[in-house]
Amino acid sequence: MNTLLLKNFFRSKGLMIGLLFLLGAGLVSLHIGKLFLDKNQEIIEKTAHYQQESIARNVKFHPKEIGLLLYYVRFGLVNEMSPLAGLSMGQRDVHPSLQSVTIRNLEEQKYETDLMNPMYQLLGNLDFSFVLICFFPLIIIAFCFNLISEEKEGGTWSLVLSQSSRPLSMIKAKILIRYASVLSVLVLLLVVASVYLHLPLDAALLAFALTSILYVSFWFALAWLVVSFQKNSSQNALILLLSWVLLTLVAPATINALTLHLYPVPEAFSVVLESRDGYHNKWDEPKEPTVAKFHQHYPQFSQYQHPEGKDYSWLWYYAMQQMGDDEAAPDALALKEKLQKRNRLSSIVGLFFPTVHVQLSLNALSLSDMDNYLHFLEKLEDFHEQKRLYFYPKIFTEVPVVSEKWAAFGLEYYREKVEVQWLKMLLPLLIITGLCLGWASLKFNKNGNEENFKLS
């Protein structure tokens, strides 16, 4: 009988179109991902070249004072993209993956955004994670909503009952064939992706694949559960579509609205004001307190003093810049903590919604989530601090500009290590899939005797 079911499946035009649609949309999304990765690579290469050029030009223009030169010189730090970001772009199109900063006040430079057409951010990317999270379930719903009801409504159900002692196993075979076919498309897409996007075969990719497979399994389990209620086709379709709307549109948006509502961030505005005043106001104040505060921050530089009676010194200038960061620090920290809280809340609430959970997990694996951005910001602070510590003594002792090998300052790279939290990632999906299957089997057992099957 199973070969017949298989034949039937392959002959069904609608099902084949569904699979081809998934394959097509998946391939398009992979190409979009590839373009995204290439564009990022191009930006990095251009910036690397431009940084060299710009440093050389500034050295030519400001050959006398290293303090003045470093007012202009920018150093770039790249937040390396994982090739998986081609599959799940996450926030990578909102946050820049490369920041170039001078050694001046960091708070005024840290939050700079890239140029982006907001219409695209609004409409969203057609990346693989979108195809997986939104399109796969729809096809699964279309494949499964009338597993039993189709036979009943088509009048073939009595035939099935009369010819098979266990009608349930036929239905099971039907859904398993569909499951296998959708899974093969998914695996095929992942294989194509790993070749096309040069994905390294590592734990992150494995976790990515497993999460995707479990997500698809969840939707089959949900469809199986709905089928087990043995309602008519349009009721099944309605229930499944409502679940889809709820899980892919309403729930994530509600969680998002909740996090924004619980943790508003006025700090984002105050950070701007504090860092601006922290620096600029020092022009109008006596120089000694500024320099004293600077010495307090960096005791190792106490030997360098502002020359008395002088209007200006680079020590004082960079001390003022430092105050911009120091005075904005409490707000910057509060901002960071709020963002972490937002993140934590949504990932905890998300555990209960497979769509949300999968999106956040895939973004985390692809280093395109909020956490990665926050880590990058921390790294950027470090990077900036290292540059300061390196150049401060040189500025204060006014070493000649030529004594530095400027050409050696290329882009630096930060690559976050992906830590796969297997349990946290997979367990919620396993549990919810298991629950659906368990409930469904209870339902089937209750209706399992042929009496009920016939009656319904």
Added chain:
Amino acid sequence: MRINTLKLLSKQVWSSKTKNASTKWLIGVFNAMLFFALTAGYQNLRLQQETVEHYRHEVRERWESRPDKHPHRMAHYGYVAFRQRFPLSFFDFGMDSYLGNAVFLEAHRQNTVNFSEASLSNGLLRFGEISAGMILQLLLPLLLFFWGFDLVAREREHGTLRIILTQGVSWQELLLGKSLGLFYLALSIVVPSLILGFILLVINPLSLQESQVFLRFLGLIIGYFIYFFVLSVMAVWVSAKAKSSKSALTQLIGCWLFFTLMLPKLSQVVGQTLFPAPSKIEFDTTVEHELIQQGDSHNPNDPHFKAMKDSLLAVYGVDSTHKLPFNYSGYVMREGEKLSAETYQKHQAALVEIYQKQQDVVRFTAIFNPYMAIKNLSMALAGTDYAAYDDFQRQTENFRYSLAQTLNELQIKLISNKVKSSADKKAVISQKYWSQLPDFRYHFLTCTAVLKHEIFSVISLVLWVVGLSFLIRYFFNQLNDF
């Protein structure tokens, strides 16, 4: 066409649907969702408006309380402008979350507008946001299709279609009557939300400063009425054309998916590919290269500025810039600011044009996609579209430019030409000048400007109505009866 028949038919749709408990439930759920979305959106808007007001005053206070200073120091102290939200933005969030909110305005430099909601949230935003606009544009059509798919198809399947038609009801009357019934069902969800929206608009004290919001709200009402009328007719039309009610449902849901999820994303990919936009680094580099070519005000041997100096010396008949009767470095800075702002604005305009072209690709799909038409129109009327943002950016840049130039003028006039550095006691001017400089006040786009930007969406909605009337008039009678 007889009005009474239409009334009868639409009433019949209404009563047969509302007899069903699930219909009442769905109406209730949708109204509750809209209530939640509107009130939450309104609260957020008020919070945001209050925050912006608070920091706006803070910026002004800090600005005015700066001590006596050299004007150019003040130009670098700069201003911070915050994006104010339009009082109607709670109805349709549009792009609001992806647009920056704060920008630091200083001399010589155009900073980016930072801190968009998207940059402060994690990936969930990308699933979309729940606003009244989103529910009405995206979710309610799905519900309408569920209600509408069997309106004619089922009559046909049950054999009642023949009876109705033989009783003298024409196809036109049947379809229009059924569509009206479906439209009334939609109104049971749309109208309460519009009333609530109106109340929230009225109680917002900031709406009263912008009397055009009411006109724009009227535009929203008309737009959404047209949208739902079009969808109702579409649903009934598909139901009449389809072989079975099942096939009608599949077709309608297929259309919904294609038009709301697939097409917008696909068209944006096409737009991005056809009109590639530069990245920030490319943009900055191009601007910088052009500025270097034009002239560097910091370089004494630069040809542009040298020529300027020579002609000034000749006009005033002096041999050194120190002998000029005004502050020369202020003069140079004014010239530099002019050049750099012109260059920046030229490139910014080119960038905006690329963005517009990209968006036009998406916008043009409105001709065959009423969802895109209402989405763009609603966003524009709610003041959350790109045109509004572009206008904000332009106003901040104009403010920045005039602030820098006013301060340059003050320096040219009031600062002695002989001071060596800005720290010199003679190099400061009184702080009373600070409060004379205007505050940044954001002016929202006018109704006319908004409609001009979205004329295409308006036209496509009108075309949809005209097209469907045409369909009703000439083609509805050619349907097969059975």
